[in-house]
Amino acid sequence: MTGPVIGTKTMVVSPHYLASAAGARMLVKGGNAYDAAVAVSAALAVVYPHMTGLGGDAFWLGYSAGEGRVRAYNGSGRSGYAVRRDCYAGEMAIPRRGVRSAITVPGMADSWEAVQREYGRLTLAEVLEPAIGYCTDGFPLSPDQHGGSVLAGAALSPEAAAIYLPGGRIPAAGGRFVQRQLAGTLRALAAGGRDAFYKGKIAEEISEYMQASGGYLTRDDFADHRGNWEEPLSTDYHGHRVYQVPPNSQGFTALMALNILERYNFADIGHGSYEYYHLLAEALKLSFRDRDRVLTDPAFSRIPLDQLLDKGYAAQLAASISPQQALAIGSEPVGRDTAYAAVVDGEGNAVSFIQSLYFEFGSGVVAGDTGILLQNRGSFFSLDPGHINTLEPHKRTFHTLMPAMACRDGKPAYLYGTQGGEGQPQTQTLLLTRMLHYGMDPQTAVNEPRFVWGRTWGEPTQELKLESRVAAGVQAELAEAGHLVRAVGSYDGVMGHAHAISIDGNGYRSGGTDPRCDGSAIGW
Known part of the structure; x- marks a missing residue:
């Protein structure tokens, strides 16, 4: 394993090296962290098409050095009317x-223009240039895309299969992969901005395809879409202010877990010990129990965040944790594939963001000749009218996406996040505690063995999956305490793709990317 990449001024981390390079190009060009972040996001939509794309959603946390504050942008879509x-x-x-x-x-397309217009320095056309180039010139197909094609290729519509399974075959890793249709769509977006997507020919072609194919989205649904700027949620944790995007994101779950963990002295808890894994798993399970009870679109149902993030409530939850016995709490599987990335520039601006199609290749449907894979995020709505996340028109669903940022003395100290629905708050908690309590650099924090608790699709049990590198004695202790332990691969893909940036007291930026993916950290 390599060590962290360290920069004195800048840092970009993402799950694909070409996306990281796109962000670095914007910084060299004179853009700031916001410009670079949109360039990374757009590039990921091209070079990691099984994970993310123009047909999906994105959530953003940004720290503006000029304003001295953190803001959130909710770039998730609503159900059709x-x-x-x-x-x-x-x-x-x-x-x-x-x-x-x-x-x-x-x-996502709306979020690109909103973030860049509010805080960027370059034009939208400039920041989309690398993504358009990857579409037209092609790029080496990643091992991760190859694996996603093996896993989900059978779910692709004929239009999607023509692009992602050229000639009816799963493309080999390393081969040149070109996306002609998507290049045209990105050019239209670069020239006409978000309205080209939501009010122009792109929306027209998608809605016409929907009408012809038995789908439900209409031109009015696209024309009326707007993401929104929001005040982030936050909590104090060991001298840091930790930020998350508010609901419909599940981000508050991680803040709840930190409030519980604040009751414990990590100086007395060895990293990688039974106590460490047990305590984190139990705190997160308690947070998931409340999340599953209340999380939906807050425009449709009140979410009692004041109570959930109250330190007194956290003390009550902490008191319910037994040092020797796992809590019997259930959870539903909540999604899989995602792309997280982060950027810090030389001026002190910082952007932590995450985007997704929900499943590998989303719905499996490419709309017309747009090259856009449409997400299946709305399939998580419930059809039970009494369920908190029940399907209704023009509603946002319970959303797993949750970028994180922790500030020290009012300025960014850690940016971190990961792929994986249920795993996002879990891996985020691992990363932050490792960096903050145990002094690990981001790369070491990412490399250390991970766990993920909960059900995955098609499995009936609530397993605590542990990478096989976790000490055998620790695994045995966890099983004895009642955790349904399952050892998985040493660097198992079920743990997702995590990335992080830390900024120390000297202003040096340290970046780490996940060895389970095709990412890179670039800084100078």
Whole structure:
């Protein structure tokens, strides 16, 4: 394993080296962290198409050095006006693939312009230039995309298969991969901005495809879409202010877990010990229990965040944790594939962001000749009218995406996040405690063995998956305490792709990327 990349002024981390390079190019060009972040986001939409794309959502946390504050942007889409539970009468759940799973408007394109217009220095056309180049000139297909194609290739529509399974075959890793249709869409977006996507020919082609294919999204759904700037949620934790995007994001779950963990003295808890893994798993399980009870679109149901983030409530939850016995708490699987990235520039601006199509290749549907894979995020809505996350028109669903940032003395100290629905708050908690309590640099924190608790799709049990590098004695202790322990690979993909940046007291930026993916850290 290599050590961290250290820069005196800048740092970019992402799950694909070409996306990191796109961000670095913007910084060299004179752009700031916001310009670079949008360039990274757009590049990921091209070079990691099984994870993210123009047909998906994105959430952003940004620290503006000029304003001296952190702001959040919610770039998630809402269900269509015509999407109702009776569209699925007689069905137990919304289909997870196909055009009838693509029921929420993609929010990412809107978020690019909003973030860049508010804080960027370059034009949208300039920051989209690397992504357009990767589309037209091609790029070496990543091992991760190859693996995603093996896993989900059968779920692709004919239009999608023509692009992602050229000639009817799964493309080999390392081969040149070109996306002609997506290049045209990105050029239109670069020339016409977000309105080209939501009010122009792109929206027209997607909605016409939907109408012809039995889908539900319409031109009005696209025309009325807007993301929104929000005040982030935060909590104090050991001299740091930790920020998350508010609901419909699950970010408050990680803040709840930190409030619980604040009751414990990590100086007495060895890293990698039974006590360490048990305590983190229990704190997170308690947070998930409340999350599953209340999380939805806050425009449709009040979410009692004041109570959930109250330090007194955290003390009550901490008191319910037994040092020797695992809590019996259940959870539903909540998603899989995502791309997290972060950028810090020489002026002190910092952006932590995350984006997704939900499943590998999303709904599996490419709309017309746009080259856009549509997300299936809306398939997580419930068809039970009494469920907190029940499907209703023009509603945002429970969302797993949650970029994180921790500030020290009012300035960014840690930016961190990961792929993986249920795993996001879990891995974030691992990363922050490792960096803050045990003095690990970001690369070491990412490299150390990880766990993920909960059900995954198609599995009936609430397992505590532990990478096999966790000491055998620790695994045995966890099992004896009642955790349903399952050892997985030493660097198992089920743990997701985590990345982090830390900024020390001298202003040096240290970056770490996950060895489980194709990413890189670039800084100078």
